[in-house]
């Protein structure tokens with residue numbers, strides 16, 4: 001475990017133009033734990049709770065939203081009196097962006113690692129260490145997404161947690177041919193347990209705690225992408241990487257000092273991979289705001305946020321502090 005030092009430490013800080021500067025740092029004041037985000041990362045992570053809080057506050061104060069009928073069982077406003085286009089589940093970004101969100105996450109991740117020189121030669125499909133480790137991080141995050149929202153040895157964790165907290169599928173009678181066919185094809189367990197199955201037979205999820213799948217997916221996808229591209233963006237903008245990592249001997253080092261990459265230099269254009277990923281992050285933040293304003297309760301949004309944050313922390317922060325984890329998953333930009 002690293003010990004807290006109270007003396008003034010003097011060490012070399014590489015700067016992006018290749019020269020190095022000597023800095024006097026009061027390490028008792030410096031952000032020196034590899035378990036913690038850098039100041040910039042901290043600010044970026046704060047954007048999420050800020051969006052959720054401001055969005056929820058807006059929904060409480062905006063008169064048209066307050067006067068609309070909120071249907072708790074569908075976690076949304078009645079579409080006939082919905083206060084805005086984005087308050088309807090059928091809005092174009094929900095249907096073509098969030099509902100297939102992992103396709104966008106996968107596409108932008110692949111474009112990023114194939115095109116950006118910090119991962120390997122651009123558009124040359126060579127398997128480099130950085131590409132392999134980035135893919136491992138992506139697959140770890142994808143596994144979390146699958147377990148939470150798609151499948152976890154049966155129903156996904158979000159559906160299971162809904163049941164654990166007392167929720168169930170209340171039957172709203174639907175006699176359509178399609179609904180009857182669905183009912184006949186489903187086993188009992190599936191009928192009871194999954195949100196999709198409940199909806200398919202004309203039922204409604206009611207009673208338990210439903211972690212917001214939208215909040216979870218949008219935060220997981222956007223945080224994964226900006227964690228992957230931030231070091232390259234900082235180098236292009238000529239800024240210093242302020243992350244710290246723990247070496248095998250327990251000494252805490254600056255990530256900038258550890259980086260051997262010379263593939264990205266100051267003033268280098270961001271490139272199509274980072275620009276596309278930035279677009280996906282931007283849309284995710286917009287849809288997170290819309291979800292915060294028009295869907296779910298405070299607590300459902302909070303749990304979606306906490307689950308996504310935990311996954312990001314394990315995959316992107318634990319390797320900074322534990323060298324054995326770093327040797328497998330790597331750290332973006334190192």
Ligand SMILES: CCCCCCCCCCCCCCCC(=O)SCCNC(=O)CCNC(=O)[C@H](O)C(C)(C)COP(=O)(O)O
Pocket residue numbers: 098099100101102103104106126127128131132135142149195213214217
């Ligand atoms: C060296 C280079 C090697 C490169 C190797 C690449 C390896 C790539 C592996 C690819 C695996 C990724 C798998 C991607 C799968 C998809 O894209 S799935 C298709 C899209 N589906 C979705 O995105 C669904 C998203 N929706 C949801 O999760 C939920 O609907 C919701 C948003 C959480 C809401 O839930 P509700 O129940 O609807 O409320």
Ligand SMILES: Nc1ncnc2c1ncn2[C@@H]1O[C@H](COP(=O)(O)O)[C@@H](OP(=O)(O)O)[C@H]1O
Pocket residue numbers: 074075076086087088089090091094210211212213214215287288290291295296
């Ligand atoms: N920003 C948004 N725009 C449109 N619909 C949203 C939304 N956020 C949540 N929803 C809808 O609210 C329900 C619960 O969302 P979730 O649990 O994923 O956060 C889902 O409905 P459906 O399951 O009926 O499609 C989802 O489509």
